[in-house]
Amino acid sequence: MAGPLSHAPDRSIVIAAGLRAPQAKAGGQYAKETSPHLGAAVARELLLRTGVDPSEIDAVICGCVGQPFDAANVGRVIALRAGIGRDVPAHTTARNCASGMQAVTEAITQISAGVADLHLCVGVEVMSSYPLIMGEKLTQMFASIFQSKTLGGRLAAIAKFRPSFLAPVVAITEGLTDPTCDYIMGKTAEQIARDFGISRAESDEYACQSHVRARDARERGRFDRELMPHMPLGAREGARSLTADDGIRDQQTVEALAKMRPYFEKPDGIVTIGNSCGITDGATALLICTEEKAEELGLTPLARVLSYSWAGCDPRRMGLGPVFASAAALKEADCRLSDVGVVELNEAFASQVLACERAFSSKEFAKEHLGVGRAVGTLDLDRTNKNGGAIAIGHPVGATGARLLLTAAHELEESDEELALATLCIGGGQGGAVVLERMST
Amino acid sequence: MIDVDLTGLPLPADAPEAGACVELERPEAGLVILRLVPPHRSLAVLDLPLMRDLAVAIDELSREEGLKGLVITGREPGSFAAGADIDGIERVTDEETVGRTVRLGQAVFEGLHALSTRRKGRVRTIAAVGGPVPGGAFELSLSCSYIVAADLPSTKIGLPETQLGILPAWGGCTRLPRRVGVPASLAGILAGKLLPAKAAYKKGWIDRVTPAERLIEVASSLAMGRLKAKRRARGFVGAWLVDRNPIAASILERGAIKQVEARAKGHYPAPIEAAKVVAWSCLRSRAKSLEAEAVAASKLAVGSVCKSLVGVFQLMEAAKKLSKGPDGEAPAPLERGAVLGAGVMGGAIASLMAEKGVETRLFDIAPEGIDAAVILHRKELAKKKKRRRLERHAHDAAVDRLTSSTELIGFDRVELVVEAVAEVLEVKHDVLGKLAERCAADTILATNTSSLSVDDIAAPLPNPERVVGMHFFNPVRKMPLVEIVRGSKTSDEVVRETAALALRMGKTPVVVKDVAGFLVNRLLGPYLDEAIRLYTAGVSPERLDRLAEQFGMPMGPIRLLDEVGLDIAGHAALSLHAAYGDRMAPCTAIRPLLEAGHLGKKTGSGFYEHSGGKSAATAPQLNPKLSALAPQTSTEGAELADSVIVDHLTFAMLAEGLRALGEGVTQTPDELDLATVFGMGFAPFRGGLLRWADTLGASEVQRRLESLRASKLVQARGAGAARFDTPELLEQYAAEGRKFRP
Numbered sequence A: 001m002a003g004p005l006s007h008a009p010d011r012s013i014v015i016a017a018g019l020r021a022p023q024a025k026a027g028g029q030y031a032k033e034t035s036p037h038l039g040a041a042v043a044r045e046l047l048l049r050t051g052v053d054p055s056e057i058d059a060v061i062c063g064c065v066g067q068p069f070d071a072a073n074v075g076r077v078i079a080l081r082a083g084i085g086r087d088v089p090a091h092t093t094a095r096n097c098a099s100g101m102q103a104v105t106e107a108i109t110q111i112s113a114g115v116a117d118l119h120l121c122v123g124v125e126v127m128s129s130y131p132l133i134m135g136e137k138l139t140q141m142f143a144s145i146f147q148s149k150t151l152g153g154r155l156a157a158i159a160k161f162r163p164s165f166l167a168p169v170v171a172i173t174e175g176l177t178d179p180t181c182d183y184i185m186g187k188t189a190e191q192i193a194r195d196f197g198i199s200r201a202e203s204d205e206y207a208c209q210s211h212v213r214a215r216d217a218r219e220r221g222r223f224d225r226e227l228m229p230h231m232p233l234g235a236r237e238g239a240r241s242l243t244a245d246d247g248i249r250d251q252q253t254v255e256a257l258a259k260m261r262p263y264f265e266k267p268d269g270i271v272t273i274g275n276s277c278g279i280t281d282g283a284t285a286l287l288i289c290t291e292e293k294a295e296e297l298g299l300t301p302l303a304r305v306l307s308y309s310w311a312g313c314d315p316r317r318m319g320l321g322p323v324f325a326s327a328a329a330l331k332e333a334d335c336r337l338s339d340v341g342v343v344e345l346n347e348a349f350a351s352q353v354l355a356c357e358r359a360f361s362s363k364e365f366a367k368e369h370l371g372v373g374r375a376v377g378t379l380d381l382d383r384t385n386k387n388g389g390a391i392a393i394g395h396p397v398g399a400t401g402a403r404l405l406l407t408a409a410h411e412l413e414e415s416d417e418e419l420a421l422a423t424l425c426i427g428g429g430q431g432g433a434v435v436l437e438r439m440s441t
Numbered sequence B: 001m002i003d004v005d006l007t008g009l010p011l012p013a014d015a016p017e018a019g020a021c022v023e024l025e026r027p028e029a030g031l032v033i034l035r036l037v038p039p040h041r042s043l044a045v046l047d048l049p050l051m052r053d054l055a056v057a058i059d060e061l062s063r064e065e066g067l068k069g070l071v072i073t074g075r076e077p078g079s080f081a082a083g084a085d086i087d088g089i090e091r092v093t094d095e096e097t098v099g100r101t102v103r104l105g106q107a108v109f110e111g112l113h114a115l116s117t118r119r120k121g122r123v124r125t126i127a128a129v130g131g132p133v134p135g136g137a138f139e140l141s142l143s144c145s146y147i148v149a150a151d152l153p154s155t156k157i158g159l160p161e162t163q164l165g166i167l168p169a170w171g172g173c174t175r176l177p178r179r180v181g182v183p184a185s186l187a188g189i190l191a192g193k194l195l196p197a198k199a200a201y202k203k204g205w206i207d208r209v210t211p212a213e214r215l216i217e218v219a220s221s222l223a224m225g226r227l228k229a230k231r232r233a234r235g236f237v238g239a240w241l242v243d244r245n246p247i248a249a250s251i252l253e254r255g256a257i258k259q260v261e262a263r264a265k266g267h268y269p270a271p272i273e274a275a276k277v278v279a280w281s282c283l284r285s286r287a288k289s290l291e292a293e294a295v296a297a298s299k300l301a302v303g304s305v306c307k308s309l310v311g312v313f314q315l316m317e318a319a320k321k322l323s324k325g326p327d328g329e330a331p332a333p334l335e336r337g338a339v340l341g342a343g344v345m346g347g348a349i350a351s352l353m354a355e356k357g358v359e360t361r362l363f364d365i366a367p368e369g370i371d372a373a374v375i376l377h378r379k380e381l382a383k384k385k386k387r388r389r390l391e392r393h394a395h396d397a398a399v400d401r402l403t404s405s406t407e408l409i410g411f412d413r414v415e416l417v418v419e420a421v422a423e424v425l426e427v428k429h430d431v432l433g434k435l436a437e438r439c440a441a442d443t444i445l446a447t448n449t450s451s452l453s454v455d456d457i458a459a460p461l462p463n464p465e466r467v468v469g470m471h472f473f474n475p476v477r478k479m480p481l482v483e484i485v486r487g488s489k490t491s492d493e494v495v496r497e498t499a500a501l502a503l504r505m506g507k508t509p510v511v512v513k514d515v516a517g518f519l520v521n522r523l524l525g526p527y528l529d530e531a532i533r534l535y536t537a538g539v540s541p542e543r544l545d546r547l548a549e550q551f552g553m554p555m556g557p558i559r560l561l562d563e564v565g566l567d568i569a570g571h572a573a574l575s576l577h578a579a580y581g582d583r584m585a586p587c588t589a590i591r592p593l594l595e596a597g598h599l600g601k602k603t604g605s606g607f608y609e610h611s612g613g614k615s616a617a618t619a620p621q622l623n624p625k626l627s628a629l630a631p632q633t634s635t636e637g638a639e640l641a642d643s644v645i646v647d648h649l650t651f652a653m654l655a656e657g658l659r660a661l662g663e664g665v666t667q668t669p670d671e672l673d674l675a676t677v678f679g680m681g682f683a684p685f686r687g688g689l690l691r692w693a694d695t696l697g698a699s700e701v702q703r704r705l706e707s708l709r710a711s712k713l714v715q716a717r718g719a720g721a722a723r724f725d726t727p728e729l730l731e732q733y734a735a736e737g738r739k740f741r742p
Helices: A035-050 A074-081 A099-112 A136-147 A151-159 A171-175 A185-196 A200-219 A254-258 A291-296 A315-333 A350-360 A363-370 A397-414 B048-063 B086-091 B095-117 B136-142 B172-180 B182-191 B197-202 B212-223 B236-243 B246-264 B270-283 B286-301 B304-323 B344-355 B367-386 B392-401 B425-438 B454-458 B492-504 B520-536 B541-551 B557-564 B566-584 B591-595 B642-663 B669-680 B689-696 B698-710 B712-716 B728-736
Strands: A013-020 A059-063 A090-093 A118-125 A280-290 A303-312 A342-345 A419-426 A430-438 B022-028 B031-036 B069-073 B124-129 B132-134 B146-150 B156-158 B208-210 B336-340 B359-363 B402-405 B416-419 B444-447 B467-471 B481-486 B508-513
Touching: A013 A035, A013 A099, A013 A291, A013 A397, A035 A074, A035 A118, A035 A280, A035 B392, A035 B402, A059 A074, A059 A099, A059 A397, A074 A090, A074 A118, A074 B392, A090 A099, A099 A118, A099 A280, A099 A303, A099 A397, A099 A430, A118 A397, A136 A151, A185 A315, A185 A350, A200 A254, A200 A350, A280 A291, A280 A397, A303 A315, A303 A397, A315 A350, A315 A363, A315 A419, A315 A430, A342 A397, A397 A419, A397 A430, B022 B048, B031 B048, B031 B212, B048 B095, B069 B212, B086 B304, B095 B124, B095 B136, B095 B286, B124 B136, B124 B212, B132 B136, B136 B172, B146 B197, B146 B212, B156 B197, B172 B182, B172 B270, B172 B286, B182 B236, B182 B246, B182 B270, B197 B208, B208 B212, B236 B246, B236 B270, B246 B270, B270 B286, B286 B304, B304 B492, B304 B508, B304 B669, B304 B689, B336 B344, B336 B425, B344 B359, B344 B367, B344 B392, B344 B402, B344 B416, B359 B367, B367 B392, B367 B402, B392 B402, B416 B425, B416 B492, B425 B444, B425 B454, B444 B454, B444 B492, B454 B467, B467 B492, B481 B492, B481 B669, B492 B508, B508 B669, B520 B541, B520 B557, B520 B566, B520 B642, B520 B669, B541 B557, B541 B642, B557 B566, B566 B591, B642 B669, B642 B689, B642 B698, B642 B728, B669 B689, B689 B698, B698 B712, B698 B728
Parallel strands: A059 A090, A059 A118, A342 A419, B031 B069, B069 B124, B124 B146, B132 B156, B146 B208, B336 B359, B336 B416, B359 B402, B416 B444, B444 B467, B481 B508
Antiparallel strands: A013 A280, A013 A303, A118 A280, A303 A430, A419 A430, B022 B031, B467 B481
């Protein structure tokens, strides 16, 4: 099936290779990690394993949501620290939870426009290093201390200090709240759970299944082909490098999940920490290039890119973004959801995945929001997130978009399928989707 | 007039005509830029021709009307002067000549000093320096009123004279204390370290650091008063209560001497003499202090310690040229390297390579080994960052450069690999063979083997001319020597590349032939075994160690055995025995000690107990089980004179050294000595094994060897007596009265 990528009718663009670091719960194993180190480690290892001479790279694009204060344009820092030459340009891109996918679609656009042949794309997020920020009052106090020219003025400013000034602003909480509607992400999941009548029990069951699938995938070595071992910064003597995602709970049961309290809407909400993705650190690197370039480099590509799409939706219902984006991307690739054998749909929240499933198959939803008379199609949950998803292995926001593509590309061969869809919802009310095709065709 | 009578002083053979070494430029009225441009040297050296020209120039300038400012500088901002003429120091043998040379330099610098301090027609004198500014070059700068240095990585400033067995005698011991005070000067002069520009500025050794491109412009502006040349003055308390206080001086002097003696064990007189001069310098007039410098320097410079240390310095400088080809060019620096085997050695080699800028990939089938190596790498780098030896970005980059794999994936683009896997030929063939399939045909395959032959390792590998030995010593970060082992097929280019890497890693390379034990272990073998035999013959371990340390070894042989590990030493001894026969026959008496698991420091006990932390290292206790497990079989040894015991140890090593010299294990006797100093710490003040033998003379060496060979103790032993046989080469040298190191 040769779907057209309308931007590049004559260029076949492929995911030539990819690699990721194990994803670890924030504040844990990666407590002392930094995005430059983690991102560079993955990028460097990918180049070493593929044997690609870094000077072949036309540009580096890095997706990252929370750039470190001490590494502005973290993509450039990562490129240089990965040993890529100074003459190779690099930039950082952000589209919230889809930043890693944004990096890839930017590469696709540039390659299809003929301005580049080979991009290194990195998605990285070290949420462990998100700072606590000084509150507004403390900041103002310091400002008046620095501004006043007399000792008296300074003392007066200091005298205004109250212990409550010391309460910090938690960057991560602020970052996960949509400022246009004041909904924290969990609340958007509650919203669509109500819209589609998703129950607590369904959500918990879905979450439990994510852990079971991820555990099984890990046990049978499914992740070996996409994972590299990583020794975190700050590891003490005798420590071992991390070789697997550490968010997977091997003994997860529905019963245990049922005991957890709703976190975002107390007391009657259905979204708990247990049926949401965890705050996680991770990095994924991908080589995106033309098919000819891959051949020239001696690489066997993982998948061909057929289409991609970005779409906007209601910020309060940002979790439905995948439905909007997938509908468009599938249309562009000239295929139907039922043709797609592999789906990676990011598990921001269990209720959000389930709401997407309902929306995909809803004629009313299609009519109201997509302006078509027919439902997008049936999302087969057996073919979706077969190796578990973010609920188990976590959601390092800047990295996930790239991770979904890597997992989906490998899964084509693993499941012996022809088409894959990688899609995710984006805080702020957007969705992104990429359709991939297996290489052998 | 500055007195510059050169009659009778040894001028270098290529000395240029008078006046050629300095160049005066007058870019504007009242300003002179004096450049040191000796045509016979690429980097100026303050040798006699240059000092003569400098004296004449200063003399003329002192009479010049309207002179406001003088800038003294080198050819380039990064090339000032290399200090005094080291080769000249090595050649002089009489105190009078040294004294005259020292006083001549002092007079020239006094003349310069007077320009900026005289009552009438005072001239602002600015030293505009950069690159290496050691010893005499710094003393010249100190004689100016202001020092400005180029902010270059190559800029290194200090007074390293005590490291060469002399002391700063061109005013360094006099002017530095007046500038920064006595305590700081004592520390600086006795340590003899060179400081980077910023550090020298922080300590007040220099007054300003400026970009290299602006050096001359800034110095000129300072000289002409357009920029204010204000020096930080030593405060009243420091100047009067410390520097000029006789009580403080005597306390400082005693403290410094005590510290030096603890380290030098009486072998190194220079720091002590320097301490005596520096401590009292501010209490003396400048003239008297300079005279004290001259007297001390004259005595030290003709002494054997100074000659030996200068000799070692020259050997080191020569070793730096090993990486250079016939065209004088060193190979392009290596970008990508690899290490196979993440054991203690492999891990440390990889870490050091990565730190020094090589992208390094570490392979081991055991992930535990890799993990430990990566953690250790980061620990070493963090230590350096904390001590400000590494800036943050350099630290981060060094962390990033070490990657690892448990499979041979990602090694395709490697340019040089150091193999440090198990010492089993088949294992080495297997891993190097697999690697060779993956990387380029000219990728250098270096082996860190200590007991296998490089030729045997190279035999089945494709392109054996790229196989070379790169023998590091344990602990890798501390031991300064690397033996570059040239196999019979190894190409010159591969030897150069490998030497270049060793140099980059901060090591001193010595090229040796592919013989069992190479050089260092081959010489250590009989020395250590002799120590064990003396122990079984009734000499106490403490006595053996004490005597060896008094001779000048950094650590006695028994402590060294514990440090290395009795198993490792035993293994090495066996392979030496297999290769060289009877003269290397190891003493079997301590085998029960090994079998009971007392392997030395790593197991907590060997000959000594090592459980007591750091204090145990200074006053080691004997292992209480020693006498039961490896009893002394005689008391005869206790009766031996100290000198006989020392002869046993040192001549066992020397005889083997002479055999190695005869076989041409190193290309020159100089390199053999370098290897003994850096590889086994052979007393640097003796200049190396052969240089020490030369002080005895070949016939005396032969006589003592014969007497050892004939001694009852050696006659009585079943095996190992042959090590005292007279080497062929020795007979010849003794007959001809030749020196081992001419």
